[in-house]
Amino acid sequence: MLTKLLKNLLLLSVAIGGSTVYAADLLVKVLSHKGTPLTDMVVYALPLEGQRLPQSTEKLVIAQANKTFAPYISVAQRGNSILFSNKDDITHHIYSVLGENKFDFVIRAGKQVRQKIVPSAEEILMGCNIHDWMSGYFLAVDTPLFTKTDSAGIAILKVNQPGKYSLVIWHPQMQEQTDKISREITVTGANSSHNIQLNNVMAEIPDQKNSDGFDYLSTY
Incomplete structure (x- = not known):
């Protein structure tokens, strides 16, 4: 299914004023140490060769x-x-x-x-x-190229500038050497996919519930 999806993602190359603008889909799948998909993992790509990227307008x-x-x-x-x-x-x-x-x-x-x-x-x-x-x-x-993985562990970044990037996976409950994993990749203008698997089990997300049963007044 992943291969079929990649085949359906078309590379766009548009000539503007004598230059070429690339639009490539960078598909990243994040897996647990057991190989199961991980949801809500932050995925972002940092430019390593001075690529000039526009500021994100996402609210x-x-x-x-x-x-x-x-x-x-x-x-x-x-x-x-x-x-x-x-x-x-x-x-x-x-x-x-x-x-x-x-x-x-x-x-x-x-x-x-x-x-x-x-x-x-x-x-x-x-x-x-x-x-x-x-x-x-x-x-x-420090990049407009960011998103989070979906329920299938998949994140897609749309990269408009070819070159080298640091592909980073982050989650506060990761228990690697740090709370992130990074990998240097090269974007050529063609669609590409990367599977990244954690080495260690993730810590539990803290329970977001009141343990003492006391309800707080709105007049605080």
């Missing part, structure tokens, strides 16, 4: 829903902003205290807060000062 929204961060893992390009949206009927106090992307704000029920532009590429852990079981991550990357 990142992180909701607070049922006293959890939704989604648990998000990804955005450095330089973009984040919209936090409280879907709960109670107040949250969202914070991140590590690295360059520190923030700390109260968001009332049904309200939204747009966080300032992400200044640096790094992994950001988020929490809530009111509901201490809430945790979530977002990854700020």
Whole structure:
């Protein structure tokens, strides 16, 4: 099925002003140490030869829903902003205290807060000062080429500039030498596929539930 999909992905080559613009699909399948597909793994490609890539226009929204961060893992390009949206009927106090992307704000029920532009590429852990079981991550990357794997463990990046890239797989629960795996690849303008399998079992995602049974008042 994977081979058939790749055959159906056509290479586009369009002449514009004497130059050629490539559009190639980079298909990545991420597998566990046992060979099963992994969902919600962040996949991104960093240019290694000075390829000039446009800034991503993708809008990142992180909701607070049922006293959890939704989604648990998000990804955005450095330089973009984040919209936090409280879907709960109670107040949250969202914070991140590590690295360059520190923030700390109260968001009332049904309200939204747009966080300032992400200044640096790094992994950001988020929490809530009111509901201490809430945790979530977002990854700020130095490239517009990013996505997450689907339920089949597949991610597709559309690459418009040929050359060498560092293909990176990231998840906060990965237990490799670091929480990411990288591989140098060369994009020629033709569609290509890469299978990446983890070496070790992943850690469990923390349970996003209140363990003490106390419900918090919206008047916080």
